[in-house]
Amino acid sequence: MTDKARDNSSTPDPDELRTQVERTREELGRTVEALAAKADVKAQAQQKAAKVKGLVHDKAASANEQLTETAHTLGRKIHDKTPQAGSREGRTEGAGAHTTRNLLVLAGVGVTALAMIVVVRRSRRC
DSSP, X not given: OOHHHHHTTOOOOXXXXXXXXXXXXXXXXXXXXXXXXXXXXXXXXXXXXXXXXXXXXXXXXXXXXXXXHHHHHHHHHHHHHSOOTTSHHHHHTXXXXXXXXXXXXXXXXXXXXXXXXXXXXXXXXX
16 A cells, blocks of 8 residues: 555555556566576576586596696607617617607507596596
């Protein structure tokens, strides 16, 4: 009821009642929407799953970068310690240089695969 209706001690007119009913409906609609959002467990679980998936993806990318850097560092160290093809020692081990490179690539792939397995297993625990 409005102040005007109270002052005149009369009942509210139909327009005032319609306005009050419409306002009450709007408030009730907002309340129902808020309650439905809180009760929608499936949507909340999907949002959380998407968030965790993003975190796992970011961690996997970071781990992959670190492993790639480590593989390159190890490759440089091994390359520096192996005889060069032009040196006296390198002449007898020409095929060994190719074998060393192949082993480095294989080691890098193995380390990357191992890291990915660890990341996937950890993500399944969540």
